[in-house]
Amino acid sequence: MPLQTQLVGQCTSPRHHAVDTRWTMAYAAGLQDENPRLRDTTQASLCVHPLFPVCLEWPSVLDSRALPGHDGLSDDELARGVHATHDLHVIKPIVPGQAYQTTARVVDLQAGHQGARVCLQLDTYDEAGDLVTRTWQTNVSRGVTIEGPAATPIAQAPAWPDIHLTQQAVDARREIPIAVSAGLGNIYTETARIYNPIHSDRAFALAAGLPDIILHGTASLALSVTALSRELLDGAVDQVTRLGGRFTSMVVMPQTLTLHITAQGSDWALFELRNDVQAPVIKDGFMVWSQASATAII
Template identity: 40%
Template sequence: MPVRADAPGFTQAVTQTVTPRWALAYAASLGFTAPACLDDAAPGGLAIPGPFCVCLEWALVGGDERAARLGLTAAERRRNVHVSQDSVFHRPVRPGMAVTTTSRIAHARQTSAGAFLLTRLDSRDAATGALLVTSWSGAVLRGVAFDGEVDAAMPSEAPAEPQPLAPGGEREVIATARGLPHVYSECARIWNPIHTERAVALAAGLPDIVLHGTITWALAGQAILRARAGGDVTRLRRLSARFRAPVIPGDSFTLHHAAAAEGVRFTALAKGGAVALASGLAVLG
């Protein structure tokens, strides 16, 4: 079924409590092994990596209510591909905090690959209303039509795509384990069988199970923090990238990054040289 033409403007909200168990599991699954990320008894408290925000957002972008509102069948839901993530970290998320996340579909259009949806998500401290994270999340429903304007303009409030990385800069090869998406799915609470069940991935037209784009994105941010901020996760202010070619679990990918006026630009190449992350930008404080 086509995505409904009135999808833009659809708004949801959910409040979730960030438990130490959830935050610790997320950090461990991605190798954020510094004591600040894994010691919840430390005097300064547990530091939760900024990319954890996608765990809070998944309840909305991957939830039943949104799928029903868009008019998606179960098979169409499995064709959802996360294609971009741009998150700005205003204040740290803390263990024990109740966080209210609000999502709004800001834009939808037809593309050659399928219906494209751009969603704005704001996460706030439920007790104070303080803004913690603002994210813009892009997704394509592969092979699913959009029953609205084909050439709808992007909303003016959406951030401009960062400039691509020029040749040069630092290079790092990042290894991934075959079981990483299985561990991450459970620790992050982000479930999509194309990442863990090979039969489902093959039926969806993929060559194999693939890493979540948010894994590659977070690992890129982690490597940049390690190279340029002593691994201090509290210094990450923004992390943005477009997700292109998939990374197969068990393969390594190569990260290139270089300092620029607006932050650290980066790109990542999958095995074989295909671009996995494009127009990447990390802003450090």
């Protein structure tokens, strides 16, 4: 069935989360991120992996599929949905031991050449009611059309950083290999608490027309951020203010990915992640850290 334009403007009910060190450390360990800032509890405060907010956002992403206008899709149509783009803004650090709540608002719905493009604004707030993170996420329902009167977007996703066009940009081409184990899909499923059987159940993945179990897009992005933080920030992950990219290819496991740092400034980097046949897995990747010219735009 088509997606209905009445979907635009609707928001999910808040999802409440208790974030503890067990969860945040498991997330980092599942990525084989050995940064002591993420797992050494003898420190005064424990940092959280920059992409951990996706763990809080996933239940709200699922809730958005039950909103009026989206709830008519069949199981087959839902299974054809793909995560296309991700743009995470970190306003305040997530702190283990605190409670958070997350909502998903549909801000735009457009017809694309592959299917309906749904743009979500995912907001996470702390106990004081302060906005902690905001993610602009585009999902594509492949082969699904749109029906209803034209709907005006209720919010405009911020432009992606064009810092590679500034005078700061330097050619910083470096390549970093990233090993992906055969079981990473299952591990990430449990540590991120993002349950989708195409990432953990081979029979389900094959029945869905996939070549095998595939890795979560956010896991590929998290692995990239781990490598960038180690290479460029000496592990100071709490400095990251914005990150994202476009997901372009699936990752079958095991294999070795290659992170290509294509340009770098004093507080930003651009990258591309490629698979073992050099096809892009993430294109137009970026990471921005404190005091950057392209800081979080909310």
